[in-house]
Amino acid sequence: MQRFILGLALAFSLGSSAFSEAAKEAVTSFTLDNGMDVIVVEDHRAPVVQHMVWYRAGSADEPVGSSGVAHFLEHLLFKATDTMAAGELSAVVAANGGNDNAFTSYDYTAYFQRIAADRLELMMQMESDRMVNIRLTERDIATERDVILEERNQRTENNPRALFGEQQKAAQYLNHRYGVPIIGWRHEMEALDMEDALGFYRTYYAPNNAILVVSGDVYPDDVRALAEKYYGAIPANPDLPERFRATEPPQTAARRLTFRDPRVAQEYVSRSYLAPERDAGAQRKAAALTILEEVLGGGTTSYLAQKLQFDQQIAIYTGAFYSGVSLDDTTFDIVVVPGPGVSLQDAEDALDQALRDFVDEGVDPTQLDRIKMQLRAAQIYARDNVEGIASRYGRALTSGLSVADVQSWPDILQQVTEDDIIAAARAVLRPEGSVTGWLMRAEEAIQ
Amino acid sequence: MRPMIVSALIWVLSLIPALAGVQIQEVTSPRGIKAWLVEDHSIPFMALELSFRGGVSLDPADKRGAIYLMTGLLEEGSAELEAVEYARELEALAASVDYDSSDDTISISARFLTENRDQVVALLRDTIMKPRFDPDALERVRGQVLSGLAGDLKDPNEIAGAAFAKMAYGDHPYGGPEKGTIETVSALTRDDMFDAHSRIFARDRLFISAVGDITPGELGKLLDDLLADLPETSVPLPGPAEVTIVGGVTVVDFETPQSVAFFAQHGIDRHDEDFFAAYVLNQILGGGSFESRLMHEVREKRGLTYGVYSYLVPKDLASVYMGSVASSNDRIAEAIDVIRAEWTRVATEGVTAQEVEDAKTYLTGAYPLRFDGNGRIARILIHMQMDDLGLDYIVTRNDKVNAVTLEDVNRVAAELLDPEGLHFVVVGQPAGLETSTN
Numbered sequence: 001m002q003r004f005i006l007g008l009a010l011a012f013s014l015g016s017s018a019f020s021e022a023a024k025e026a027v028t029s030f031t032l033d034n035g036m037d038v039i040v041v042e043d044h045r046a047p048v049v050q051h052m053v054w055y056r057a058g059s060a061d062e063p064v065g066s067s068g069v070a071h072f073l074e075h076l077l078f079k080a081t082d083t084m085a086a087g088e089l090s091a092v093v094a095a096n097g098g099n100d101n102a103f104t105s106y107d108y109t110a111y112f113q114r115i116a117a118d119r120l121e122l123m124m125q126m127e128s129d130r131m132v133n134i135r136l137t138e139r140d141i142a143t144e145r146d147v148i149l150e151e152r153n154q155r156t157e158n159n160p161r162a163l164f165g166e167q168q169k170a171a172q173y174l175n176h177r178y179g180v181p182i183i184g185w186r187h188e189m190e191a192l193d194m195e196d197a198l199g200f201y202r203t204y205y206a207p208n209n210a211i212l213v214v215s216g217d218v219y220p221d222d223v224r225a226l227a228e229k230y231y232g233a234i235p236a237n238p239d240l241p242e243r244f245r246a247t248e249p250p251q252t253a254a255r256r257l258t259f260r261d262p263r264v265a266q267e268y269v270s271r272s273y274l275a276p277e278r279d280a281g282a283q284r285k286a287a288a289l290t291i292l293e294e295v296l297g298g299g300t301t302s303y304l305a306q307k308l309q310f311d312q313q314i315a316i317y318t319g320a321f322y323s324g325v326s327l328d329d330t331t332f333d334i335v336v337v338p339g340p341g342v343s344l345q346d347a348e349d350a351l352d353q354a355l356r357d358f359v360d361e362g363v364d365p366t367q368l369d370r371i372k373m374q375l376r377a378a379q380i381y382a383r384d385n386v387e388g389i390a391s392r393y394g395r396a397l398t399s400g401l402s403v404a405d406v407q408s409w410p411d412i413l414q415q416v417t418e419d420d421i422i423a424a425a426r427a428v429l430r431p432e433g434s435v436t437g438w439l440m441r442a443e444e445a446i447q
Numbered sequence: 448m449r450p451m452i453v454s455a456l457i458w459v460l461s462l463i464p465a466l467a468g469v470q471i472q473e474v475t476s477p478r479g480i481k482a483w484l485v486e487d488h489s490i491p492f493m494a495l496e497l498s499f500r501g502g503v504s505l506d507p508a509d510k511r512g513a514i515y516l517m518t519g520l521l522e523e524g525s526a527e528l529e530a531v532e533y534a535r536e537l538e539a540l541a542a543s544v545d546y547d548s549s550d551d552t553i554s555i556s557a558r559f560l561t562e563n564r565d566q567v568v569a570l571l572r573d574t575i576m577k578p579r580f581d582p583d584a585l586e587r588v589r590g591q592v593l594s595g596l597a598g599d600l601k602d603p604n605e606i607a608g609a610a611f612a613k614m615a616y617g618d619h620p621y622g623g624p625e626k627g628t629i630e631t632v633s634a635l636t637r638d639d640m641f642d643a644h645s646r647i648f649a650r651d652r653l654f655i656s657a658v659g660d661i662t663p664g665e666l667g668k669l670l671d672d673l674l675a676d677l678p679e680t681s682v683p684l685p686g687p688a689e690v691t692i693v694g695g696v697t698v699v700d701f702e703t704p705q706s707v708a709f710f711a712q713h714g715i716d717r718h719d720e721d722f723f724a725a726y727v728l729n730q731i732l733g734g735g736s737f738e739s740r741l742m743h744e745v746r747e748k749r750g751l752t753y754g755v756y757s758y759l760v761p762k763d764l765a766s767v768y769m770g771s772v773a774s775s776n777d778r779i780a781e782a783i784d785v786i787r788a789e790w791t792r793v794a795t796e797g798v799t800a801q802e803v804e805d806a807k808t809y810l811t812g813a814y815p816l817r818f819d820g821n822g823r824i825a826r827i828l829i830h831m832q833m834d835d836l837g838l839d840y841i842v843t844r845n846d847k848v849n850a851v852t853l854e855d856v857n858r859v860a861a862e863l864l865d866p867e868g869l870h871f872v873v874v875g876q877p878a879g880l881e882t883s884t885n
Binding site: 086143158263370376387 | 539822
């Protein structure tokens with residue numbers, strides 16, 4: 001078949017040295033004397049810069065009972081400092097034609113501005129200021145707590161799929177804080193106060209717990225000079241704690257949950273398994289799982305789509321999800337949305353049969369070639385999105401990985417074999433290590 | 448080889464340093480197809496954007512959802528390739544092709560490596576010229592669409608959007624349902640797919656942009672290979688929509704903790720001479736940043752919401768001025784009071800000179816930040832063509848913003864803002880709110 005030959009030819013040409021050149025990213029890294037890491041990603045196509053500060057502190061670092069405080073503090077960092085009024089930082093960014101925002105996850109909190117490249121110094125001045133100088137009022141606490149409660153309403157309470165996902169994650173993690181939602185449990189959010197926020201701030205917001213990532217039309221020497229002036233002037237926090245995280249015990253019993261809500265229109269089965277993450281210097285298992293995700297659930301040509309959507313009309317949608325960038329054990333997730341007239345039990349049984357068949361049959365080598373080809377091409381496309389490259393480093397470095405780990409990752413993915421993938425599937429997709437959730441309509445409570 | 452006609456107009460955007468790299472060329476292919484091109488050979492790939500004016504508004508009244516479903520079927524095989532073979536081919540070429548539909552356009556966004564350009568264009572050509580609409584693919588995608596429609600009926604945002612469209616546009620195609628209903632979609636046939644296809648794909652309403660690693664000569668050949676055999680014309684576009692928004696409140700009862708509200712009044716046309724003044728006004732009143740009046744009053748001061756926004760919506764066939772907010776059921780009435788009060792305050796008292804200056808600095812400074820990546824630039828070029836803004840728009844746009852004065856903004860605020868005519872569609876169980884007409 002012509003298409004087959006075409007695929008091979010492409011794989012060959014993209015494997016050449018010309019490809020490596022095309023995929024090269026201009027990344028420089030160094031560390032300030034106070035321990036703050038700095039990453040510079042150059043892209044001189046337009047005089048624009050993105051300035052980000054990532055803290056190695058996320059919701060999974062929160063004290064027990066104060067869920068949501070990492071995210072709450074993120075909001076509060078837009079209030080006053082010793083020298084800036086509440087909202088002034090964002091107003092100054094806007095008045096200089098820039099955008100700013102921030103985000104929080106399990107393992108990190110990050111702040112960023114996108115702006116003309118010649119405004120970088122002003123951004124560093126303001127961002128370094130709020131690293132250690134915020135001044136909060138009780139009114140800030142009360143109003144912003146209402147805002148995050150409305151945010152939880154919008155993201156979670158108004159969405160049965162999100163409520164279900166939160167319950168499933170809680171069932172997955174018996175002992176680790178990944179079982180607690182990033183935005184927090186509502187009853188704990190309602191009780192967050194000034195001391196909770198400042199306690200987290202004083203513990204984790206320090207240069208030796210932060211990573212500066214600057215991308216765009218900048219040169220490493222200039223970034224270094226500015227970073228030393230603004231961030232280098234802040235002393236390291238000598239009392240920065242080790243990131244202590246409880247570990248999950250081995251899972252020896254399958255867990256199940258059923259979530260019913262009258263707002264559910266489409267029922268589905270969600271399956272998760274505890275899975276290893278990318279570890280510094282040891283990324284091969286995670287690489288195999290990353291490709292397993294594509295093989296099983298990466299669109300129309302994937303194994304599950306073929307088995308459940310094409311060979312049999314069991315499902316209208318199937319998908320697999322794995323993110324290896326995580327400080328601690330992550331999950332491998334599968335979703336099956338049954339077609340009309342197919343019960344959740346039948347959908348789940350078909351999924352389990354397909355997973356058993358998959359490890360028996362092995363990986364289709366032509367599918368693996370196509371996936372590797374797409375991964376190589378993705379490196380070229382990635383160069384068109386310098387902020388994406390910058391974020392990739394920020395996430396990795398707050399999740400226990402090094403610059404070297406990020407840079408060796410594409411090659412490690414290319415080295416994954418069919419046997420590696422099947423071995424990863426056998427190790428992770430264990431029935432006794434599974435959590436299975438059914439999202440159901442309320443009106444079908446009695447059958 | 449036939450001669451290439453490349454427009455002599457190449458705009459060097461020295462006025463805006465951040466946009467110095469964005470030089471637009473108008474390319475006309477040997478067979479007369481026009482496209483806008485920004486050459487950038489620094490990364491060996493290109494973005495190609497095709498947009499067909501008319502969108503789902505070209506559905507016949509009794510076949511709503513046909514064009515939406517047809518668009519979903521475009522990636523389900525073409526010419527001699529069945530759905531799975533087609534998908535494998537695209538994967539082997541490491542290309543991505545996304546399809547999108549709206550009231551005014553059907554768009555195709557493609558991204559592919561230079562070394563695979565010819566194969567991808569051949570595949571895209573078959574996608575557009577030789578769709579299969581296989582019965583099994585039709586049933587598979589219909590199942591997905593029906594599942595989505597059932598979901599929309601229980602999604603507060605979708606419920607609010609549908610109720611608003613019906614109220615504002617009535618029986619015009621803008622009034623929906625743009626994806627059809629469970630009844631209409633269930634009844635669609637394979638012949639309806641071919642009919643829907645013929646309604647969209649014609650040369651007379653096609654807009655094209657290309658950004659990345661391709662020369663004008665190569666693009667001319669690509670355009671002819673891909674599109675020259677399309678029919679010249681298709682069915683006529685619908686006429687203008689009459690916007691019928693009467694001030695008041697519509698409550699749609701739905702059991703959920705947080706009410707979702709859309710609000711709207713009559714809008715302003717993209718080509719109105721006051722459009723830029725209205726644009727600056729909206730930035731001050733409820734534009735996307737934390738600095739807007741609505742964000743200050745509703746979120747920062749009172750903590751009533753996570754986000755409140757307003758936006759001008761100048762569509763091809765009607766214009767409205769819209770906004771959105773979400774607050775818990777016991778607080779939404781207060782949020783709406785605050786929004787109404789701010790709408791009234793700006794209409795009667797105007798804004799300050801400082802606010803106008805800040806908004807202009809933000810809008811002019813943020814404009815170049817949009818041009819970050821081949822696909823993003825390609826989509827901007829499409830909008831410029833569809834809005835008939837001219838090749839020099841990127842250069843002149845900030846001048847138009849800067850020319851807006853405080854007097855312009857306050858005059859337009861008084862003329863445009865209509866607090867009495869503002870209608871809120873609220874989905875949820877809002878305390879202290881009932882359906883009413885001002």
